[in-house]
């Protein structure tokens with residue numbers, strides 16, 4: 039008990055429950071403090087997990103008083119950079135910030151700088167890197183089980199930054215963190231649609247090329263099929279992967295699909311069902327951060343630099359649409375190209391009227407996250 043890390047949360051809503059359950063399940067942290075502008079959110083969390091945490095409305099006050107080793111940033115996207123940079127100034131040992139890492143690449147870069155200069159280990163919540171099916175696929179690919187990866191197909195919806203930053207992160211994880219070389223894509227945006235306070239497109243298609251010759255295709259809001267996972271085509275076989283299972287087809291499986299349902303470090307798929315990906319992922323990322331802090335591992339598979347690249351690939355699709363070009367990585371535009379397109383009149387919504395597809399998450403009379411803290415530009 040004495041050696042546990044003291045954890046606190048900024049933004050105690052939906053996904054923060056995963057962080058808290060991960061801290062509890064991994065048994066490496068005590069959750070001691072919660073910050074949220076909404077009191078019910080903090081009360082609900084304590085009731086759900088039987089906790090007796092200290093509550094704060096002002097997250098900076100929590101950082102001043104609670105002597106935290108680890109901080110979870112679980113506000114909407116526009117608050118990620120502000121709160122990560124603010125929390126880093128208090129020098130906790132580690133921060134787990136939710137994805138997408140930030141609303142712009144420039145702000146994401148500032149998060150990395152702020153954490154580096156304060157000696158803080160930064161993790162971005164692409165927790166599916168801790169799913170055993172994902173890791174098995176990565177390992178099979180690395181061992182050559184399907185030959186050279188030629189093509190990865192995946193699907194997304196509800197705007198690319200939220201759902202599909204997980205998919206772009208997955209491409210790199212599957213390819214042992216191979217670098218993306220270029221991105222080409224297009225978007226349609228006829229409405230003035232937002233997702234958790236962030237402008238999104240109506241639909242998009244992105245193509246991604248990796249240094250090792252692999253290609254990936256993202257179809258977002260253009261198909262009826264949507265799932266986290268991928269169909270991976272190799273020169274000598276196929277992998278069909280979801281969050282819970284993997285099917286392999288190659289010469290060793292006799293040309294038939296061979297099913298694998300690997301268990302996690304903390305849970306089995308059989309016991310958790312469709313909660314497996316959330317609970318296993320949350321516990322895995324908390325556990326590896328504790329290992330990183332304690333010097334048992336050199337890095338974290340969800341480290342800030344990987345979160346940055348996942349966001350960069352999404353923004354590169356917007357940049358390709360804005361510049362009508364194949365975008366060579368790393369991307370040099372550091373603001374959100376979709377914002378420039380709309381603000382400059384390049385892409386005017388033909389059916390005006392701002393709405394947020396996640397407004398149902400807000401409480402009381404709020405329709406936008408206008409409580410998001412002012413940006414420090």
Ligand SMILES: NC(=O)c1ccc[n+]([C@@H]2O[C@H](COP(=O)([O-])OP(=O)(O)OC[C@H]3O[C@@H](n4cnc5c(N)ncnc54)[C@H](O)[C@@H]3O)[C@@H](O)[C@H]2O)c1
Pocket residue numbers: 048049050051052053054073074075076079095097112113114115117136137138163164165200234399400409410411
């Ligand atoms: N990793 C994943 O798979 C995954 C899944 C769901 C959500 N997310 C991410 O988590 C983030 C939060 O999403 P959510 O669904 O939990 O939203 P939510 O609305 O349920 O929770 C956000 C919480 O932040 C609080 N908040 C807002 N401003 C604040 C401030 N200034 N100080 C303190 N608290 C503040 C709100 O009151 C709310 O309780 C998003 O960025 C989303 O993309 C990630």
